[in-house]
Amino acid sequence: MANKQxxxxxxxxxxxxxxxxxxxxxxxDGIEELDTPMPRWWVWSFYAxxxxxxxxxxxxxxxxxxxxxxxGVLGWSSxxxxxxxxxxxxxxxxxxxxxxxxxxxxxxxxxxxxxRAAIAGGAAAFKVNCVQCHGAGAAGSKGYPxxxxxxxxxxGDLKAxxxxxxxxxxxxxxxxxxLSYMPAFGRDGMLTRDQISDVTSHVLxxxxxxxxxxxxxxxxxxxxAFCHQPSATGNRDLGAPNLADAIWLYGxxxxxxxxxxxxxxxxxxxxxxxxxxxVTIKMLAAYIHSRGGxxxxxxxxxxxxxxxxxxx
Amino acid sequence: MSNxxxxxxxxxxQLKPPEPGPLYEKRKAVHPxxxxxxxxxxxxxxxxxxxxxxxxxxxxxxxxxxxxxDQAVLIDLANRRFYMFNxxxxxxxxxxxxxxxxxAGIGLFLVTSAVGRAWCGYSCPQTVWTDVFQHIxxxxxxxxxxxxxxxxxxxxxxxxxxxxxxxxIYLIISFWTGGAWIMxxxxxxxxxxxxxxxxxxxxxxxxxxxxxxxxxxxxxxxxEQVCIYxxxxxxxxxxxxxxxxxxxxxxxxxxxxxxxxxxxxxxxxEFGDCIDCNQCVAVCPTxxxxxxxxxxxxxxxxxxxxxxxxxxxxxxxxxGLIDYATMEDCEHEAAGGEPRxxxxxxxxxxxxxxxxxxxxxxxxxxxxxxxxxxxELTVEQDRNPPFMLMSNGSVRNAYTVRLRNMESRPRxxxxxxxxxxxxxxxxxxxxxxxxxxxxxxxxxxxxxxxxRLYVVAPQQTPSQSFTLTVTSQDEQQEQDSSEVRFEAPxxxx
Ligand code: SF4
Ligand code: SF4
Numbered sequence: 161m162a163n164k165q166x167x168x169x170x171x172x173x174x175x176x177x178x179x180x181x182x183x184x185x186x187x188x189d190g191i192e193e194l195d196t197p198m199p200r201w202w203v204w205s206f207y208a209x210x211x212x213x214x215x216x217x218x219x220x221x222x223x224x225x226x227x228x229x230x231x232g233v234l235g236w237s238s239x240x241x242x243x244x245x246x247x248x249x250x251x252x253x254x255x256x257x258x259x260x261x262x263x264x265x266x267x268x269x270x271x272x273x274x275x276r277a278a279i280a281g282g283a284a285a286f287k288v289n290c291v292q293c294h295g296a297g298a299a300g301s302k303g304y305p306x307x308x309x310x311x312x313x314x315x316g317d318l319k320a321x322x323x324x325x326x327x328x329x330x331x332x333x334x335x336x337x338x339l340s341y342m343p344a345f346g347r348d349g350m351l352t353r354d355q356i357s358d359v360t361s362h363v364l365x366x367x368x369x370x371x372x373x374x375x376x377x378x379x380x381x382x383x384x385a386f387c388h389q390p391s392a393t394g395n396r397d398l399g400a401p402n403l404a405d406a407i408w409l410y411g412x413x414x415x416x417x418x419x420x421x422x423x424x425x426x427x428x429x430x431x432x433x434x435x436x437x438x439v440t441i442k443m444l445a446a447y448i449h450s451r452g453g454x455x456x457x458x459x460x461x462x463x464x465x466x467x468x469x470x471x472x
Numbered sequence: 473m474s475n476x477x478x479x480x481x482x483x484x485x486q487l488k489p490p491e492p493g494p495l496y497e498k499r500k501a502v503h504p505x506x507x508x509x510x511x512x513x514x515x516x517x518x519x520x521x522x523x524x525x526x527x528x529x530x531x532x533x534x535x536x537x538x539x540x541x542d543q544a545v546l547i548d549l550a551n552r553r554f555y556m557f558n559x560x561x562x563x564x565x566x567x568x569x570x571x572x573x574x575x576a577g578i579g580l581f582l583v584t585s586a587v588g589r590a591w592c593g594y595s596c597p598q599t600v601w602t603d604v605f606q607h608i609x610x611x612x613x614x615x616x617x618x619x620x621x622x623x624x625x626x627x628x629x630x631x632x633x634x635x636x637x638x639x640x641i642y643l644i645i646s647f648w649t650g651g652a653w654i655m656x657x658x659x660x661x662x663x664x665x666x667x668x669x670x671x672x673x674x675x676x677x678x679x680x681x682x683x684x685x686x687x688x689x690x691x692x693x694x695x696e697q698v699c700i701y702x703x704x705x706x707x708x709x710x711x712x713x714x715x716x717x718x719x720x721x722x723x724x725x726x727x728x729x730x731x732x733x734x735x736x737x738x739x740x741x742e743f744g745d746c747i748d749c750n751q752c753v754a755v756c757p758t759x760x761x762x763x764x765x766x767x768x769x770x771x772x773x774x775x776x777x778x779x780x781x782x783x784x785x786x787x788x789x790x791x792g793l794i795d796y797a798t799m800e801d802c803e804h805e806a807a808g809g810e811p812r813x814x815x816x817x818x819x820x821x822x823x824x825x826x827x828x829x830x831x832x833x834x835x836x837x838x839x840x841x842x843x844x845x846x847x848e849l850t851v852e853q854d855r856n857p858p859f860m861l862m863s864n865g866s867v868r869n870a871y872t873v874r875l876r877n878m879e880s881r882p883r884x885x886x887x888x889x890x891x892x893x894x895x896x897x898x899x900x901x902x903x904x905x906x907x908x909x910x911x912x913x914x915x916x917x918x919x920x921x922x923x924r925l926y927v928v929a930p931q932q933t934p935s936q937s938f939t940l941t942v943t944s945q946d947e948q949q950e951q952d953s954s955e956v957r958f959e960a961p962x963x964x965x
Binding site for chain 2: 197198199200201202203295296297299306308309310311367402405406407450452453456
């Protein structure tokens with residue numbers, strides 16, 4: 161092996177006796193390679209691949225250059241193809257989108273196919289627009305409502321959800337936004353610390369988390385019952401949350417509830433009417449409604465003016 | 473260096489100017505001669521059976537009821553099903569297909585270690601179609617000598633006519649071969665009509681075109697080149713064969729020294745049995761001279777055995793100068809021993825072990841096929857969020873449930889909760905007010921139904937595992953269950 165390279169020229173001259181073929185000069189463990197000619201069809205196939213390569217380079221984008229690559233005479237590009245496919249997909253979806261645009265949201269559940277399409281579209285839109293506040297699983301966090309549960313401050317049927325999505329909550333961009341403010345009972349001196357403590361006890365006792373407090377109950381009746389109702393089940397028209405259930409937007413501990421009465425926090429949500437088209441909002445509403453706590457309509461609007469697509 | 477050709481570099485060398493060999497080599501046409509004999513007849517039989525199976529199988533009908541295709545063997549790519557007589561394989565049961573491929577592989581090992589390259593010699597598609605095309609050559613151009621003459625003859629109207637006629641037959645057979653392939657992937661009668669009326673899918677035409685082209689080129693022109701240069705199997709085979717495997721061998725201790733019949737008659741003690749008539753080479757479909765020993769070009773089709781046996785019969789010598797034999801037997805016979813029965817090469821540890829493995833996989837698959845259920849449940853739990861607190865304090869978990877009905881009829885299936893005290897469930901198609909411990913859903917034939925399930929448990933239910941079961945509501949009452957987790961706030965137990 162050692163002096164192999166020095167004598168490469170000599171090696172080439174050697175001929176294998178059995179076959180009459182020259183040695184190439186490579187040897188592994190006593191096995192030597194013969195310079196057997198290649199079959200002609202093989203060589204032609206090889207040339208054909210070269211020709212194919214040249215044709216390909218001419219037809220398609222191939223060589224990277226300093227600024228951009230060569231473009232090929234066919235003008236094909238992967239981006240172009242992508243755009244085409246997206247267009248085709250949009251065209252395919254157009255009738256469905258048109259149907260979704262026509263159907264009033266309260267009639268959506270009647271058509272399971274449209275409902276399913278709307279939920280799927282809404283899930284995609286949710287991932288882009290809503291997860292920042294409400295979380296990827298729509299579970300929210302303190303101050304950002306959980307959309308999976310059955311507690312709705314402003315109503316949980318499709319129409320109410322669509323309205324909230326369109327106009328937002330306490331959003332300056334819409335005149336029809338949902339608006340409500342709870343008085344800052346402590347900060348503005350409407351109640352003393354002791355009174356707040358009593359009323360907190362009363363509110364917590366409604367969901368079984370504290371001893372009843374007669375003094376607190378009396379304060380509740382004068383100060384709170386107007387918005388939150390005497391039964392404490394809240395008022396959706398005013399956006400006053402249900403205080404008798406197990407769900408607390410700003411936390412259910414004694415300190416958190418007290419703080420909310422003393423100096424309430426008010427979340428705001430942007431309305432989407434200027435940024436998303438009505439069909440997307442409709443789909444978002446369907447998706448949120450489908451998360452498990454969506455409510456049925458009290459009555460379904462029967463609007464003879466509106467054409468409802470009946471699909472088979 | 474152990475190579476006898478190796479040069480002793482310690483001595484001064486005579487420098488010979490290198491003579492460059494040709495870069496490429498034209499294929500030497502092989503014109504096998506007509507032959508008849510035991511092995512040729514066996515080859516005919518195998519050819520008829522394999523081609524018959526290939527062309528006819530898609531046309532066999534099999535009644536599976538109104539909801540499933542009635543083609544006996546069908547690879548339904550669109551619906552991802554594989555039908556084979558009364559077996560129906562779903563994508564998640566792909567291990568059956570994997571198992572069949574493994575069995576095919578081990579079967580090939582088994583056959584090779586027992587009877588050598590029987591696959592190559594008789595049933596490899598390349599061998600079968602090459603054989604078909606060689607018979608067409610013979611039919612159009614005549615036997616070996618006529619073909620060699622025609623090959624050499626200059627191109628004239630007669631040769632052009634002959635060749636075009638022959639290639640047209642090649643093309644028809646190639647097209648038929650490509651056409652038969654697509655029949656395995658769709659309903660054959662419908663596809664045939666669609667194909668000829670221009671309504672079949674583009675991929676069908678492309679597949680037929682590609683397979684027609686490859687059959688035409690590989691079977692019509694490349695032939696033994698495929699075996700020698702393209703196919704990896706002859707190389708692997710070297711590792712599969714041992715001295716106890718049957719191969720086609722020329723018994724040189726009996727045949728050498730070869731000489732013409734005239735010479736051999738003159739001085740019988742000087743010459744062996746081979747009369748150098750070259751018949752064994754003339755009939756070989758790959759152009760091998762078996763007298764040079766075992767080689768990669770020999771596909772062990774045994775046609776040379778037929779040829780030589782005939783010669784031996786004619787000159788009154790015992791048959792078997794070229795014969796199926798193992799290397800071990802050859803040595804034994806060369807040393808003067810008696811020929812040994814072939815049957816024992818079939819039963820030896822190596823073949824028995826292969827057979828045992830092959831049989832075990834087969835038995836396991838048959839068992840799995842026999843006991844597999846046509847009802848399946850898979851459950852996927854919502855992880856984000858893991859649980860949901862409801863306004864009345866109860867806890868809700870969400871699951872995506874897949875109900876699989878692998879029968880060709882619609883079936884009602886009951887999903888039920890086992891465990892999880894006080895837990896009830898409802899699904900996305902009914903309101904929570906109808907929540908119960910179980911619910912029934914109809915699943916379409918041969919389909920998977922996805923149900924989104926909400927399970928709710930009262931306040932203070934700890935996290936725990938419970939079981940969801942699905943039971944088909946028919947006479948079979950097939951069941952499947954899946955253990956899932958119920959997540960709740962507070963203590964994990
Ligand atoms: S056919 Fe038999 S006798 Fe004739 S050349 Fe071949 S081995 Fe020798
Ligand atoms: S040498 Fe004999 S067995 Fe081998 S391929 Fe040729 S005819 Fe067939």
